[in-house]
Amino acid sequence: MDKPTTVTAAVLVIGDEILSGRTKDRNLGYIAEYLTKIGVDVKEARVVPDIEEEIVAAINALRPRYDYVVTTGGIGPTHDDITADAVARAFGVPIGEDPRVIAAMLQRYATGDLTPARRRMARIPATAELIENPVSIAPGFRIGNVYVMAGVPAVMQAMLDFAVKSMKTGAAMRVETIEAGGVPEGRYGDPLGAIAAANPDVSIGSYPSYKDGRFNNQIVVRGKDERAVAAAKAAVEAMLAEFSRDAAAR
Template sequence: MTTEENRSPAIVTAAILVIGDEILSGRTKDKNIGYIAEYLTNIGIELREVRVVPDVTDEIVAALNALRARYGYVFTTGGIGPTHDDITADAVAAAFGVPIDYDPRAVAMLSERFSPEELNEARMRMARIPAGAELIANAISKAPGFNIGNVFVMAGVPAIMQAMLDVVAPTLRTGTKLLSDTVQAGLREGDIGGPLAVIAQAHPEVSIGSYPFWSETGPDTHIVVRSRDAGKLQAAMNAVKTMIESERQRRN
């Protein structure tokens, strides 16, 4: 999905900005964050932050400006539909300090799906694009997303967002993929917290996380080791497995 020209050994970071009152109220359950996070991880982009904001222009602008200054990419979802509260495009234009108007390219895309009679004022809102933005094709409903600067503005509907992300992905600069390995400890998280901290200190370039869960035999823990270096990942995982075996024997 990525090309050698786009690949960089540096860490490439990203954030997600979810926009919509319906997410904050709980009426709509977000299905995009996890999908985007996994997608980015698989192509070598590290998701560092997620924010959820209401359909309020000032809050969208403030969050977007903070995130785009801090991370390599920002992906927004939601608020680019035909209704009065779909204000994302206007807020993005305000954040970048550019005008917004009907984009002939977007109008042409919408015309592929809607007849002139159907292309009413509400649907035409989806053709309003900030000046200087590039369009993101939408194979499902034709209404485009757009890219301006390091910001990619996508639909909130999961199927449409996913189609847009497939279009966007080949254009992104990516870094070295984050590798991971997981082991089931067979022990409670509290049983291994101390020894695990010692291992983490001994392997500072490796991320080690513990995740408790309830198995068929009772409380248990998954330990996940992450690194961009396969050798360092293996060394840390070997230490974790040795520690687990030692703790198990000590308790038997």
């Protein structure tokens, strides 16, 4: 049987406000969930400050490793919005006002209202394709395998709907969640490790939570092969059933 196709991505979150804690990032989880559903696996995420050298270094580290790099933040109208310049530098291309963006802005703003700050959002690296922004007009852009989008969640989400149209996709991830109830991780850790070793085509994780004064654990099986996921799920369920029988016999 052919191995399921895998398409990979990294997410680069840009902004001092994220690192300082002033702004709570809402984009990474949204992007990861969105891409996973369409068959693009997010394999890495980074957060970098509004420093051009840091942005350039991150882009050039990520783009050879993954099929796509998705960035959020730093394409607004203020002095610290330097992502477009950093991306241009990373690709070694010039940057300037894009007449396509100016034309789009003039559909919303009078010529006199097109301030230098607003025009700053029209600066696009040469050769880049625009990513439509139906919310606030100023677009994102794609150059090579790097997709550059806004940091404002509502705007980013609208851009992502448009951006993914040009992405190739692989096999979608299949996810099965098994409730382990009150069985502590310390009891099933070793047999779960054995199940994981016996099922190398899937990823198996254990995720505890604490609520109402007690722990509750979930075991999650993830993979692209439906039969492999089903087999691993069955093994986990059999393991938990054995623990239940042992508990009942005491």
